[in-house]
Amino acid sequence: MINENTKNLRKQVAPFEKSNMKASIWQLINTMVPFFVLWFLAYQSLSISYLLTLVIAVFAAGFLVRMFIIFHDCCHHSFFKNRRANKVLGTLTGILTLFPYSQWQHDHSVHHATSSNLDKRGTGDIWVLTIEEYLAASFWKKASYRLYRNPIVMFGLGPVYVFLIKNRFNRKGARFKEKMNTYITNLAIASLAGLFCWALGWESFLLVQGTIFLISGSLGIWLFYVQHTFEDSYFEEDEEWEFVKAAVEGSSFYKLPKLLQWLTGNIGFHHVHHLSPRVPNYKLEEVHKNTAPLQNVPTITLSTSLNSLKFRLWDQQNKKFVGYGALKSASK
Numbered sequence: 001m002i003n004e005n006t007k008n009l010r011k012q013v014a015p016f017e018k019s020n021m022k023a024s025i026w027q028l029i030n031t032m033v034p035f036f037v038l039w040f041l042a043y044q045s046l047s048i049s050y051l052l053t054l055v056i057a058v059f060a061a062g063f064l065v066r067m068f069i070i071f072h073d074c075c076h077h078s079f080f081k082n083r084r085a086n087k088v089l090g091t092l093t094g095i096l097t098l099f100p101y102s103q104w105q106h107d108h109s110v111h112h113a114t115s116s117n118l119d120k121r122g123t124g125d126i127w128v129l130t131i132e133e134y135l136a137a138s139f140w141k142k143a144s145y146r147l148y149r150n151p152i153v154m155f156g157l158g159p160v161y162v163f164l165i166k167n168r169f170n171r172k173g174a175r176f177k178e179k180m181n182t183y184i185t186n187l188a189i190a191s192l193a194g195l196f197c198w199a200l201g202w203e204s205f206l207l208v209q210g211t212i213f214l215i216s217g218s219l220g221i222w223l224f225y226v227q228h229t230f231e232d233s234y235f236e237e238d239e240e241w242e243f244v245k246a247a248v249e250g251s252s253f254y255k256l257p258k259l260l261q262w263l264t265g266n267i268g269f270h271h272v273h274h275l276s277p278r279v280p281n282y283k284l285e286e287v288h289k290n291t292a293p294l295q296n297v298p299t300i301t302l303s304t305s306l307n308s309l310k311f312r313l314w315d316q317q318n319k320k321f322v323g324y325g326a327l328k329s330a331s332k
Helices: 009-016 021-045 050-075 083-097 101-114 131-136 139-149 151-168 176-200 202-226 243-249 258-263 270-275 281-290 292-296 302-310 326-330
Strands: 253-255 299-301 313-315 320-322
Touching: 009 243, 009 270, 009 281, 009 292, 021 050, 021 202, 021 281, 050 083, 050 101, 050 202, 050 258, 050 281, 083 101, 083 176, 101 176, 131 313, 131 326, 139 151, 151 202, 176 202, 202 302, 243 270, 253 270, 270 281, 270 292, 281 292, 299 302, 313 326
Parallel strands: 253 299
Antiparallel strands: 313 320
């Protein structure tokens, strides 16, 4: 927990807020090259067995998640020192991951500024209701919320809705440059898909890209979900909300096996990322290890993270996530 001795925590992390050109270029190479090689192998394997294609697609999906982390860093201007370089690479990787750079950068910035703030929910976050809000909701709102929080919907249909549909439209109030970035991204995605369908055949393209997309999309949403949905998380109303507490107590340390940690671009050190978004992903582990107060943050593992699937509502009184079973005692 955050205490008086950690008020200068952001200052302790500040020295790590500098990208390294060689490290960034190397990460770009060891992410993009394997992804395209695996994509090609997945396509070639279609003539042998779709099961083999599926196995290859799982690994390709891992590299697509890693590519998204590069895109994510570009949105925070942390992958390169030059802002224009971040925007160019962010737009290109956004095309490959189906995310419009400028629009997502805006929404994600709002997420960082309002994460765990009960009075500022709704942009760039997962829909969370408190027990009191749920009990006071209409039948249709309750039904919608239960459907939204259903794992099959969230991790199965969620990627299809968010990546293929929601990301194709500009948000209300978007400025001209942001709108143009979305249009350019959409045009590039459509052009690439059309080119590959023409060159390889639409069935082959969908079998390869569709499989990779569904796996990586589900993994991406799972990572975002589990890093903010754990039992002893942090939520406060605006008057009591504190940025550092929201970052360190409201974002988990997802302790993953080394291979998965590498493929996910160290995003499991989510508490560090929320504390300082300007730290490049390849320095997050270093920050965690060299900043003493961060050793005591909420930690989850692959096995314990599965418990997050049962969490549905925020218990404002007891400061923890609970399942729908808690409604019985709350309604009495």
